[in-house]
Amino acid sequence: MLTPSDKALVPFVSVDHMMQLIHHIGIEDALKGLADYIEADFRRWELFDKSPRVASHSPEGVIELMPTSDGEVYGFKYVNGHPKNTADGLQTVTAFGLLADVATGYPVLLSEMTMLTAMRTAATSALVARVLAPKGATTMAMIGNGAQSEFQSIAMKAIVGIDTVRLYDVDTKATAKCAANLANSGLTVVSCDSAQEAIEGAQILTTCTADKQYATILTDNMVGAGVHINAIGGDCPGKTELAPAILTRSDIFVEFPAQTRIEGEIQQLAPDHPVTEFWEVLSGAKPGRTSQSQITLFDSVGFATEDFSALRYVRDQIAGTDYFHPLDLLADPDDPRDLFGMLQRAKA
Amino acid sequence: MLTPSDKALVPFVSVDHMMQLIHHIGIEDALKGLADYIEADFRRWELFDKSPRVASHSPEGVIELMPTSDGEVYGFKYVNGHPKNTADGLQTVTAFGLLADVATGYPVLLSEMTMLTAMRTAATSALVARVLAPKGATTMAMIGNGAQSEFQSIAMKAIVGIDTVRLYDVDTKATAKCAANLANSGLTVVSCDSAQEAIEGAQILTTCTADKQYATILTDNMVGAGVHINAIGGDCPGKTELAPAILTRSDIFVEFPAQTRIEGEIQQLAPDHPVTEFWEVLSGAKPGRTSQSQITLFDSVGFATEDFSALRYVRDQIAGTDYFHPLDLLADPDDPRDLFGMLQRAKA
CATH class of the missing domain: 3.40.50.720 (NAD(P)-binding Rossmann-like Domain)
Structure with a gap:
């Protein structure tokens, strides 16, 4: 296996890491911290790209993508809503989210958001x-x-x-x-x-x-x-x-x-x-x-900005901690034009 | 750490696993296999929910979400396009994608798609x-x-x-x-x-x-x-x-x-x-x-269906192989209404 570069690695916060992070901060302090980030983003409301959420409906429920951006950071949440899931022992709502750098388009955080959505x-x-x-x-x-x-x-x-x-x-x-x-x-x-x-x-x-x-x-x-x-x-x-x-x-x-x-x-x-x-x-x-x-x-x-705020909070809180995995999500060849060369070298 | 249930774990195909998978199949055979899946989905074109892609434009580039669904499986791709990235040693285009079960809304595959998009x-x-x-x-x-x-x-x-x-x-x-x-x-x-x-x-x-x-x-x-x-x-x-x-x-x-x-x-x-x-x-x-x-x-x-076809192909090819990690992406408490109890128990 070739070692991916730093740019190729996206911090990923699993459900387990999210729960550990919340306990590390303390549940009440985490809720207060989230509220501060949410308030800060409501105060700069007019900056945000408030796209409508993109919903895919089915007889059983809905799957939605909720994107937003403040011009520097882009974020979206994937979330489903399936009321009948409870009867099958599944969550009605599951979610995960992503932040990316608007200037490069590179993701900078992937996180579970079932727990985080409950908190936000x-x-x-x-x-x-x-x-x-x-x-x-x-x-x-x-x-x-x-x-x-x-x-x-x-x-x-x-x-x-x-x-x-x-x-x-x-x-x-x-x-x-x-x-x-x-x-x-x-x-x-x-x-x-x-x-x-x-x-x-x-x-x-x-x-x-x-x-x-x-x-x-x-x-x-x-x-x-x-x-x-x-x-x-x-x-x-x-x-x-x-x-x-x-x-x-x-x-x-x-x-x-x-x-x-x-x-x-x-x-x-x-x-x-x-x-x-x-x-x-x-x-x-x-x-x-x-x-x-x-x-x-x-x-x-x-609303999408609340998820954005929550992801910003998590990104800032995991810095310097062990509450994330680096995820090999992005192909990052030494020469951007040489994606095929990267594939060939991976054979060795 | 509590052990997540099977339902909470989403197979994740990293860049390294994608490259290993392609070599395991063979590059030419993988291209042929992808073409077969893409053709199969073009042949049932009218089934697909062909939502427009959702684009977030900035002076430097664009970040897009491309969702689609055939009524049983939902998929989307995250992809950016930043022409100036090459000058900074970054990929112009990076991408990842997801498949989910329409009936439950639960994700069933997360995959890198920079390499896979080049292939598809x-x-x-x-x-x-x-x-x-x-x-x-x-x-x-x-x-x-x-x-x-x-x-x-x-x-x-x-x-x-x-x-x-x-x-x-x-x-x-x-x-x-x-x-x-x-x-x-x-x-x-x-x-x-x-x-x-x-x-x-x-x-x-x-x-x-x-x-x-x-x-x-x-x-x-x-x-x-x-x-x-x-x-x-x-x-x-x-x-x-x-x-x-x-x-x-x-x-x-x-x-x-x-x-x-x-x-x-x-x-x-x-x-x-x-x-x-x-x-x-x-x-x-x-x-x-x-x-x-x-x-x-x-x-x-x-088009989004081509990514959907490619993700379907990867989902089918990784079955029974080691070319994926199970990712702890979804909170899955024993009792769906007891998310907070799950959080509390994680403290121990």
């Missing part, structure tokens, strides 16, 4: 809640206790400062799993028997359920004034979680309207229903929360 | 020449003696049956490199001092030069009757190699007209200039070569 989704939710939730929020209702629920809970603790989560899921086993996983998190965990019970006393209401169908996880009469709704689960056409009446009572904040109007809760509203882009709140161009009695709603679907 | 481009050219070139063609002019030139020459030998290549490049060092690499190929290699000299007696004229600018590698008076032109180098907006008058004298064959009209030689022609899709020749819907005096022109830009 939670970090984004908590970043937005830190900005929009009522001041002094201490309690979150976590409705839907699947794969995202613990990440959301810990991110809200680390970034917003909550001390209590109130859990509810139609499947009591999911709630038991979530409660067990959060046992040593420092959060007070309350398992509830209904969504109604879960939202009692909560200033932040997070919905993250999985069915690919129009569902009503929160009805209008359940939601009082002065809360922040963090709606995670409505993230593709036909999949929503909130009663339309809640939406019309709320001030709605989104990542990228062109995408959210197709995939988010607001697919239930008129296409010109007013929404605020979250980056405009950070930049000061638009107000965030203006009163304690207001209902703010983050209609989150996940 | 040559295999495609030779497949098309086998169908369209004058019967009994023995000689190819190879104008442009860069990274693709040896692959083209050997593919035309293996698949079309030529015995002679006549080389020309503005850079005599490139010609010397190509001639040296082909010394033991079984081809008679003639190094020429001009394009005019190179095409003397050739039935197949292959152009593959690299400049990103309108160039005229072949002028009208150089091209006589009864030849097949294999135009490889004109493959992006602003990059062409043939005088327009040659195009209007030729019967033009393309991969996917919507893409070729933007990227190929025919960007120089009216948008409704008649062209034949190559798959229609294979299916019998349209004629190929109808006389020995005709000029046939394959205006090749490379």
Whole structure:
């Protein structure tokens, strides 16, 4: 075997390395670090090439490529969404991502993104809640206790400062799993028997359920004034979680309207229903929360820049560590015109 | 470290493994095998989801994602094009690709594609020449003696049956490199001092030069009757190699007209200039070569299905061999809803 040059080797972060890296940093610090990178990229929102995601639909699900670029670094994420996978013991969503140097086109990072997407989704939710939730929020209702629920809970603790989560899921086993996983998190965990019970006393209401169908996880009469709704689960056409009446009572904040109007809760509203882009709140161009009695709603679907931020964070964190493998991904002959010579010499 | 399950592990073919695999099969047999897979997929052309490639342009070059699917298998290629890279000792084009199972969204193969793209481009050219070139063609002019030139020459030998290549490049060092690499190929290699000299007696004229600018590698008076032109180098907006008058004298064959009209030689022609899709020749819907005096022109830009075919070939060839690494790319917890528990357990 010939030894590839440095340029031919792309750092690869496996699932195992990602988990080791997160523990090396600490889960809460990693969530905070991710939120900082995500915030930094929202603050330079206008720089980004915001291509639409490229979706390949099938009866069973969707496979998407989500590219973006800030002009210096290019990134994309591969992600699938297959709701029926769970029944077969597979993940509904798996993902990996890549960063490349715009100036040369050479990849500079390949990373698993199933774990990383869970982390960045939670970090984004908590970043937005830190900005929009009522001041002094201490309690979150976590409705839907699947794969995202613990990440959301810990991110809200680390970034917003909550001390209590109130859990509810139609499947009591999911709630038991979530409660067990959060046992040593420092959060007070309350398992509830209904969504109604879960939202009692909560200033932040997070919905993250999985069915690919129009569902009503929160009805209008359940939601009082002065809360922040963090709606995670409505993230593709036909999949929503909130009663339309809640939406019309709320001030709605989104990542990228062109995408959210197709995939988010607001697919239930008129296409010109007013929404605020979250980056405009950070930049000061638009107000965030203006009163304690207001209902703010983050209609989150996940956007390519958040993955880009997460990959940037990982790239910076692995520098100087052993939490990656150098991957022989790129052919790099001594003479770029002599690819065939490289092939011939490999025979020896 | 926890041991990932089989489902979490994606076979990865590195550059070194790709080269070993090619030698294990034999270069000529690998080119023939690739041509068979490419032909098979052209023959079921109408099955494919032919999404446009997703390009991210910068002043230095372009990064593209080229997805496609046959309904059962999904594939995409990452490829860059940075003409100035050569001056910095980097490849103009690097690439990697992925196949995934449409039913689950799980990746099933990750592979380098710099070497593989060189192989599939040559295999495609030779497949098309086998169908369209004058019967009994023995000689190819190879104008442009860069990274693709040896692959083209050997593919035309293996698949079309030529015995002679006549080389020309503005850079005599490139010609010397190509001639040296082909010394033991079984081809008679003639190094020429001009394009005019190179095409003397050739039935197949292959152009593959690299400049990103309108160039005229072949002028009208150089091209006589009864030849097949294999135009490889004109493959992006602003990059062409043939005088327009040659195009209007030729019967033009393309991969996917919507893409070729933007990227190929025919960007120089009216948008409704008649062209034949190559798959229609294979299916019998349209004629190929109808006389020995005709000029046939394959205006090749490379299409996503060819990469898909090449990845399918590699997936099938690595089965049962050691020419891949299992890559820990996908998080695969025992309970799909317990991603956080998987992360927690990794701490131990």
